[in-house]
Amino acid sequence: MHGFETRAIHAGQEPDPRTGAVIPPIYATSTYAQDGVGGLREGYEYSRTGNPTRAALEECFAALEGGARGLAFASGMAAEDTLLRAVLRPGDHIVIPDDAYGGTFRLVSKVVERWGVSWTPVPVGDPDAVRAAVRPETKIVWVETPTNPLLGVADVAALAAVAHDAGALLVVDNTFATPYLQQPLSLGADVVVHSTTKYCGGHSDVVGGALVAADAALGDELAFHQNTIGAVAGPFDAWLVLRGLKTLGVRMDRHCDNAERIVALLTEHPRVAQVLYPGLPDHPGHDVAAKQMSRFGGMVSFRVADGEQAAVDVCDRARVFTLGESLGGVESLIEHPGRMTHASAAGSALEVPGDLVRLSVGIETVDDLLADLTHALST
Numbered sequence: 001m002h003g004f005e006t007r008a009i010h011a012g013q014e015p016d017p018r019t020g021a022v023i024p025p026i027y028a029t030s031t032y033a034q035d036g037v038g039g040l041r042e043g044y045e046y047s048r049t050g051n052p053t054r055a056a057l058e059e060c061f062a063a064l065e066g067g068a069r070g071l072a073f074a075s076g077m078a079a080e081d082t083l084l085r086a087v088l089r090p091g092d093h094i095v096i097p098d099d100a101y102g103g104t105f106r107l108v109s110k111v112v113e114r115w116g117v118s119w120t121p122v123p124v125g126d127p128d129a130v131r132a133a134v135r136p137e138t139k140i141v142w143v144e145t146p147t148n149p150l151l152g153v154a155d156v157a158a159l160a161a162v163a164h165d166a167g168a169l170l171v172v173d174n175t176f177a178t179p180y181l182q183q184p185l186s187l188g189a190d191v192v193v194h195s196t197t198k199y200c201g202g203h204s205d206v207v208g209g210a211l212v213a214a215d216a217a218l219g220d221e222l223a224f225h226q227n228t229i230g231a232v233a234g235p236f237d238a239w240l241v242l243r244g245l246k247t248l249g250v251r252m253d254r255h256c257d258n259a260e261r262i263v264a265l266l267t268e269h270p271r272v273a274q275v276l277y278p279g280l281p282d283h284p285g286h287d288v289a290a291k292q293m294s295r296f297g298g299m300v301s302f303r304v305a306d307g308e309q310a311a312v313d314v315c316d317r318a319r320v321f322t323l324g325e326s327l328g329g330v331e332s333l334i335e336h337p338g339r340m341t342h343a344s345a346a347g348s349a350l351e352v353p354g355d356l357v358r359l360s361v362g363i364e365t366v367d368d369l370l371a372d373l374t375h376a377l378s379t
């Protein structure tokens with residue numbers, strides 16, 4: 001098998017047979033001419049069911065995650081919704097992280113629950129807690145690692161064993177790590193979920209999602225639901241994500257390089273009370289992260305010593321770091337989770353500390369990022 005970057009650049013992307021175009025065209029078409037009734041060309045019939053640009057992306061995703069089948073969706077949430085509807089039935093149970101991505105928490109607690117599915121939020125960093133939470137009706141153990149915004153780490157191999165002992169699937173949301181840094185299917189997970197809006201797209205110019213199934217039969221089942229539900233990635237969006245994936249490796253290396261320099265600055269800074277980064281030896285998930293990730297990623301959170309208002313002020317004073325939600329683009333972003341991405345979690349089990357600041361470290365010149373944070377942290 002070819003190396004990661006070779007797959008990212010070539011998988012699913014043979015030069016166009018007619019023109020030799022090296023980049024898959026954006027097939028902006030809803031339907032396809034048939035050579036006589038039922039005479040489909042390469043199986044293409046209607047673009048909800050299949051589109052060559054999307055197919056290229058789907059094949060590339062399967063190759064990058066090492067799965068039997070990849071599927072591309074209109075958003076990360078569309079991918080999650082399709083997966084949950086494909087697998088769950090009334091009476092089933094799902095285990096979710098107690099610090100799940102807010103949209104995942106909302107989907108499970110406000111929508112999936114209404115179909116008669118019960119759920120238990122669990123600290124998935126503790127495999128024993130997950131083992132205690134699974135029941136005969138448990139069909140999915142859902143994991144994110146690292147988590148948002150506290151950068152908790154879950155042991156994918158250990159949780160795969162727990163899920164499989166219970167007859168459940170292990171689903172890993174691999175949005176933060178990307179397949180470049182972490183390959184959950186190789187650790188025993190059954191399905192990988194992505195918000196391709198983040199690092200995979202990588203340029204903050206597209207919203208998208210993906211699923212990759214380890215097993216072909218489950219992949220076919222998910223494809224049936226993808227076509228039935230219809231929340232597919234459009235051809236232009238698929239093309240943007242495909243373009244983003246080509247540089248995923250070099251971008252992630254630079255995200256990690258810059259994040260490491262920023263972590264070094266923050267850990268020495270007198271106004272920073274705590275730095276949350278799985279690459280730090282004192283991070284509770286460091287050993288597991290070191291085992292299952294090749295590097296520790298571009299997301300860094302820290303707590304400001306003087307409390308919530310000081311944390312808000314740091315966010316307001318940054319200039320090169322853009323104040324904004326989302327993550328994973330080439331540009332650096334700063335945000336206050338308690339009042340922005342995680343405001344809706346206030347008062348719930350998912351509430352985050354008010355003195356917390358989250359950085360999505362971009363790939364700008366690192367000295368500019370360091371100077372900007374030094375300025376933002378000055379009093």
Ligand SMILES: *Cc1c(COP(=O)(O)O)cnc(C)c1O
Pocket residue numbers: 075076077078101103104144148173175176194195196197198207208209
């Ligand atoms: C953004 C995100 C999602 C949701 O993806 P959308 O593309 O916004 O629908 C899911 N999981 C994680 C970890 C995310 O960061």
